[in-house]
Amino acid sequence: MNSATLVAGVDTRRLQRLSEHLQRQYLEPGRIPGYQLLVARRGQVLLQESCGLMDVARARPMQDNALFRIYSMTKPITTVALMMLYEEGCFLLNDPVQRFIPRWKDQRVWISGAGADMQTRPPRQQMTMRHLLNHSSGLTYGAALLPAGAKVDPVDQVYRDLQLNTRSGDTLAQFIDKLAQVPLRYDPGEAWAYSLATDVCGYLVELISGQPFEQFVQQRIFGPLGMADTFFTVPPDKLPRLSACYRHDPFKKLVLIDDPQASAWAKVPALHSGGGGLVSSLADYRRFCDLLLRGGELDGVRLLGPRTLALMTANHLPGGKDLTQLAIGAFSETQHQGVGFGLGFATTLGEVQAGALGAGDFYWGGMASTLFWVDPREDLQLIFLTQLVPSSTYNLRGQFKNIVYSALVD
Secondary structure: OOHHHEEOOEEHHHHHHHHHHHHHHHHOOOOOOEEEEEEEEOOEEEEEEEEEEEEOOOOEEOOOOOEEEOHHHHHHHHHHHHHHHHHOOOOOOOOEHHHOOHHHOOOOEEEEOOHHHOEEEOOOOOOEHHHHHOOOOOOOOOOOOOOOOOOOOHHHHHHHHOOOOOOOOOOHHHHHHHHOOOOEOOOOOOOEOOOOHHHHHHHHHHHHHOOOHHHHHHHHHHHHHOOOOOEOOOOHHHHHHEOOEEEEOOOOOEEEEEOHHHOHHHOOOOOOOOOOOOEEEHHHHHHHHHHHHOOOEEOOEEOOOHHHHHHHOOOOOHHHOOHHHHEOOOOOOOOOOOEEEOOOOEEEOOHHHHOOOOOOOEEEEOOOOOEEEEEOOOOEEEEEEOOEEOHHHOOHHHHHHHHHHHOEOO
16 A cells, blocks of 8 residues: 555545545436535544535535535534533433423323324323433424325324424424424334424423523534534525525436525524524534534533533433334434434444444434534544435435445554
């Protein structure tokens, strides 16, 4: 091996396969409009690039300071916010949620039937803060993430009938009140379903801290970390940096779904969604990932203790199970085999079980095919940003892991 290609224990020639793969498989065929990518190890950036277009119709090249709708990559930030209050002694993981939301004390669990014939019963155990943090609460995403024409189960139909989503125009308090009317899909702690639970976590940050959720994350996370390009509403002077967002038509051609010049993200939302409401940049999200990689501290700013972060990234699924044994519902930001879930993060339980390298990682992704992972064992992080809905279109994470981990040589 030519030693000149070895940086931070990574063969940079082999790592270059990632850029080549993206160009050949995704950019050149027009499967994605453009992207930004960062791979760093041991504090050194090994690969960073901005490629393709941020706006296809206007032929605008991807800018290094482009802004992206990160959707569910908001969730780890919200979880960090709530766990900062955990560290202040404001709650315990096994506290019942009804301690903070009394109107949820009469929750019911769906048994059978639909509509007026729906049968429910009291839950076998109360929903706890832990259940919300690791998506085992009994809540779902309703029908919001189902593909067009998909069959809607009776509980998800209730979400649809109540217009229970984060862009309905309801305030966060109204959203919580509506959720009180919906039966749980399963008993808390007995299954795992990707859900609106992290939006409830955002409400709890607001309730416990006594300040609006968006103010808390700005004052306690974004400001201290220097994340100046992360927000729920894109300021007018930064709108030219917002990437366009797309989906595929039936012929796999890109179709615009959010034009930066008329974007919903330019308007102040009635509900600041802790589950998917943020816009951010590569530089900003790297600051957040650096914090995670360094055990909750960055440049003299500590948001979490290292033991708290270790607790958050451990597998909290009962009996040490993986998602194949507990997950219900058709959508997630991760594959299920060999994957556990902690408090806000998925984690690879074992390389053999997952069929993938990187057993020390924790991670999540967003609906527009954005993704990140942090691996403290390897002192490694990857961030990938594009704007293609939904994230299930391609298994980018699995492809990236094969290439990146095979480039590590010490």
